[in-house]
Amino acid sequence: MTTTLELLRRHGSDPRRRVLLSGATVVTMDPALGTLPQGDVLIEGDTIAAVAAELPVGDAIVIDATGYIVAPGFVDTHRHAWEAQLRRIMPDVNDLGEYVMSTLAGIAPAYQPDDMYVGTKLAALTAIDSGITTMLDFSHNSRTPAHSDAAVQALIDTGIRGVHASMRPHFGEWEGQWPADLTRLKDTYFSSRDSLVTLRLATLATDEIAGPDLAYGPRLARLARDLDIGVSVDAVFGTSSSAAVLRWAEEGILGPDVSLIHCTGLTAAAWQAMADTGAAVSLAPTSEAQIGLETAVPAIDEALAAGIRPGLSIDVEVALASDMFTQMRALHAIQRMRAVNAAYGTTATPARIGVHDVLDFATLQGARSIGLGGVTGSVTPGKQADLLLVHAEDLNNMPLNDPIGTLVLGSDPRNIRAVFIAGQVRKWDGAVLDVDVPALGQDVRASRDRILKAAHSS
Numbered sequence: 001m002t003t004t005l006e007l008l009r010r011h012g013s014d015p016r017r018r019v020l021l022s023g024a025t026v027v028t029m030d031p032a033l034g035t036l037p038q039g040d041v042l043i044e045g046d047t048i049a050a051v052a053a054e055l056p057v058g059d060a061i062v063i064d065a066t067g068y069i070v071a072p073g074f075v076d077t078h079r080h081a082w083e084a085q086l087r088r089i090m091p092d093v094n095d096l097g098e099y100v101m102s103t104l105a106g107i108a109p110a111y112q113p114d115d116m117y118v119g120t121k122l123a124a125l126t127a128i129d130s131g132i133t134t135m136l137d138f139s140h141n142s143r144t145p146a147h148s149d150a151a152v153q154a155l156i157d158t159g160i161r162g163v164h165a166s167m168r169p170h171f172g173e174w175e176g177q178w179p180a181d182l183t184r185l186k187d188t189y190f191s192s193r194d195s196l197v198t199l200r201l202a203t204l205a206t207d208e209i210a211g212p213d214l215a216y217g218p219r220l221a222r223l224a225r226d227l228d229i230g231v232s233v234d235a236v237f238g239t240s241s242s243a244a245v246l247r248w249a250e251e252g253i254l255g256p257d258v259s260l261i262h263c264t265g266l267t268a269a270a271w272q273a274m275a276d277t278g279a280a281v282s283l284a285p286t287s288e289a290q291i292g293l294e295t296a297v298p299a300i301d302e303a304l305a306a307g308i309r310p311g312l313s314i315d316v317e318v319a320l321a322s323d324m325f326t327q328m329r330a331l332h333a334i335q336r337m338r339a340v341n342a343a344y345g346t347t348a349t350p351a352r353i354g355v356h357d358v359l360d361f362a363t364l365q366g367a368r369s370i371g372l373g374g375v376t377g378s379v380t381p382g383k384q385a386d387l388l389l390v391h392a393e394d395l396n397n398m399p400l401n402d403p404i405g406t407l408v409l410g411s412d413p414r415n416i417r418a419v420f421i422a423g424q425v426r427k428w429d430g431a432v433l434d435v436d437v438p439a440l441g442q443d444v445r446a447s448r449d450r451i452l453k454a455a456h457s458s
Helices: 004-010 081-086 094-109 113-129 144-157 181-189 218-227 238-251 268-277 286-290 299-306 324-343 355-369 403-410 439-458
Strands: 018-025 034-044 045-052 063-064 068-072 074-079 131-138 161-166 198-204 228-237 257-265 280-283 385-389 418-420 424-428
Touching: 004 063, 004 424, 018 385, 018 403, 034 131, 034 144, 045 063, 063 228, 068 218, 068 355, 068 403, 074 081, 074 113, 074 228, 074 257, 081 094, 081 113, 081 131, 081 439, 094 286, 094 439, 113 131, 113 144, 113 424, 113 439, 131 144, 131 198, 131 418, 144 161, 161 181, 181 198, 181 218, 181 280, 198 218, 218 228, 218 238, 228 238, 238 257, 238 268, 238 403, 257 286, 280 299, 286 324, 299 418, 324 355, 355 403
Parallel strands: 018 063, 018 068, 074 131, 131 161, 161 198, 198 228, 228 257, 257 280
Antiparallel strands: 018 034, 034 045, 068 385, 385 418, 418 424
């Protein structure tokens, strides 16, 4: 294992370097390729070059993946990464208002740029550890340009495929630089389309939480189009958001480049407008249920009925789990429970989703929903090599009978032995590389303690 890792890293910057993952069960999530019971995946540089039952070795570095599942990395379409040092600080949060007033109004104003860096870095490294190769950081605590710079730099330093979705704070003092500062951010960090980290505009659906300046509308849509970036809209739920969706459709500012987050309690007319315009959807299954957003039921049935296949997201770690396995299982269980319950006592057949559906949401559909469907989300030749090696012979997975069922219902982060992002190995032999965990822990605890002390003294 050590020799293979040394070879991978020694030639990591060579665009002609070839790596062959050999003999694995390959879950491609590409509808045209399906699942290979035994197959090979060839990586050239940062790209998936070929997928087949058997490929020639040539000059490739060979990784014997017998007994492993090779799968696309998960895509987290919405996480407030800066909050990571506040993990599970309020595990039994009662409602959205309690979260908003405690975290966004009470604690967020105490954050310094270094705290943004530490929290975002911790979230990104945890994502990699749990098989999330792409993470959209809905960074809504940018009090100064330096806060934004710190958040972007944390994504760059971890090696994750990151999306920095920039938004100003909800409450407290800030320098008033947003949204104009997005132009500076793009020029500084995102001038190349080949960058592993990309830029997006983050905003809210309505003015109910933090006022009209944060509500999506023609002004913000124009800025996003001028910068040629997508838009992620948070807090999309209820009757007021339904009215906003209809208005956006009429104004011509709703389309595939706009991702709507949560989408609980929306009207049928709003869903139809979203389907007609091709708008994307991001569900946060545990957030909807645990924090109790509108109906508290993830809007999976509504999305599918409208012909929309959503992406999945983590949301806030102050009250929720950090990994995609939890999101897939929660959605799988909730939807199937509701389907069976609705048909109970009748002759109707329950309309249930399956494990393939939720894995599709967590990979390919997630990538599509944030504008990266042509880049990642499936094991497809020509796409970036964002790949997982999941051990199928561990105690909790053996014997391998259904690989997708194993990924969704059996596996957890300990089974992920290796993670590749853009062809670079980021986790190997079960450990995230280049991370001094004790030192990181010291930074995280020091940041948390300083933040809470400052927040409680204000």
